[in-house]
Amino acid sequence: MARNPTNRKSTIYDIAKATGSSISAVSMVLNGTWARYRIKEETAQRILASAAQLGYNVNMKARGLRLSRSGLAGMILPHYRNRFFAGLAETFEDHARNRGLCPIVVSTQRDPAVEASVTETLISQQVELLFIAGVRNPTPLDALCSAAGIPCINVDLPGEGAPSVVSDNRGGARALADVLMDKMKARGNAPDELLFLGGVTDEYATDMRIAGYRDAFEARGISPAADAVECFGYAASSARLALARRYESLGRLPAGLLMNSITAFEGLVQFASSLSRDAWQSTVVGCFDWDPFAAHLPFEVTMMRQDVQKIISEAFALADKHDDRHDATAHPLVVVPTGFGPMSGEDDRMVEPESVGKVSVSGL
Structure with a gap:
């Protein structure tokens, strides 16, 4: 490929024409961002070779660094x-x-x-x-x-x-709390007895889920009890101990439980194993997380699924x-x-209606 025959300085337009590439592709290669935009390495090498032959001033040190992709x-x-x-x-x-x-x-x-x-x-x-x-x-x-x-x-x-990508923790928790309170009401229990258990105070996900939980109460014109929200982390052992204290205090299980994670829910399952099956029949249980094995438990669980x-x-x-x-x-x-239903690209099915x-x- 011949050097530019005129006396004028070569430009990226000359390189684009010589290589059959777009102006934007040439620009990305010359400024070192080509890998970021998925331009093939062979294309980048061809553009750089053309730039050298046309006398375009390329930073050779930067070129070497930018062409070494780790993959x-x-x-x-x-x-x-x-x-x-x-x-x-x-x-x-x-x-x-x-x-x-x-x-x-x-x-x-x-x-x-x-x-x-x-x-x-x-x-x-x-x-x-x-x-x-x-x-x-x-x-x-x-x-x-x-x-x-x-x-x-x-x-x-x-x-x-x-940049950040997160689940709709607030909207999901509100939807889950709504379903649980409707089930509590259908069983003759007061919806305002629904508890929120687990998570970490001042952590984004927990704070958003608590906000969604409270949104569900506010929409019904009711308020949760002063001790309805208990953040004890994510450990199953902590959830088991928290439920044991509630059981001892009430003399029964709480009427409604919204567990903030699958690990906290594991603590609930551990505690459940120490009680008779009848003890769970009046309790409504939900979890902000999903696992298909919950379908095989001896009590009903409503689970919120992240996509x-x-x-x-x-x-x-x-x-x-x-x-x-x-x-x-x-x-x-x-x-x-x-949502409560199957998420994008997944085959598992849940019995609850899917959120939109x-x-x-x-x-x-």
């Missing part, structure tokens, strides 16, 4: 102990492989020091993107990714330092739009609807 996609999450986080990990791996990337998923056990160490290690391995799932304070991790120029997305719990397929697909869509701006418009909060909603996007 890795990273994700950190607290653990694999419930279906939600395990589902996020599995779905992330599927999407990464479909994009020609090798997924790396690491559990951090909700330890901030481990979260930071793992993030630094993944960055040193030049992951091309990082999903940060279930981290209560993702801000320092977002800052590490931003400094390295790596797209990162906060999943499940949001942060101000990067892991939609959460991950929305997160990858945000990663594709990644840029280096630091204004609020660069960090949207995407809220994915929850659309993905919403706002700035953090």
Whole structure:
């Protein structure tokens, strides 16, 4: 390919014409963002070769750094102990492989020091993107990714330092509380006896679910009891002890129970095993999480399901739009609807009616 025969300086228009590429593709290759927008490496190499032959001034050091793709996609999450986080990990791996990337998923056990160490290690391995799932304070991790120029997305719990994708915790909790209170009323119990148990105070997901729970009461013109909300974390053992205290105080089970997570629900099941089956027949039980094995329990459970397929697909869509701006418009909060029925791309069926909603996007 001949150097530009005229005396004028070569431009990206000359390179685009010489390689049969679009102006935008040439621009992305020359400024080093081509991998981010899924331009093939062979195309990038051809554009850079043409630029050199036409005498276009290319930063050769930057070129070398930007053409070295690791082919890795990273994700950190607290653990694999419930279906939600395990589902996020599995779905992330599927999407990464479909994009020609090798997924790396690491559990951090909700330890901030481990979260930071793992993030630094993944960055040193030049992951091309990082999903940060279930981290209560993702801000320092977002800052590490931003400094390295790596797209990162906060999943499940949001942060101000990067785009975030979360479930509609408030809307889902309200819908679940409504169903439970209707069932309580049908059984002759007062709806205002519904309790909310589990989670962590001042954590986004728990706070939103409590708000949704209270919204359901407000819509009916009633109020929950002063001690109706009890946040004791997510451990099954803590839920078991909390229920034992309630049982001892009331002399019976509460009329309605909304458990804030599947692990808290496991504590309820453990406590249930110590009681007769008849003891559970007057209690309405719900859980903001989903597991198909609940259908085999000796008491009825209403479960709110989070759409892991939609959460991950929305997160990858945000990663594709990644840029280096630091204004609020660069960090949207995407809220994915929850439901009682099957979610996108899944075959399992539930007996409850499916909730209806659309993905919403706002700035953090």
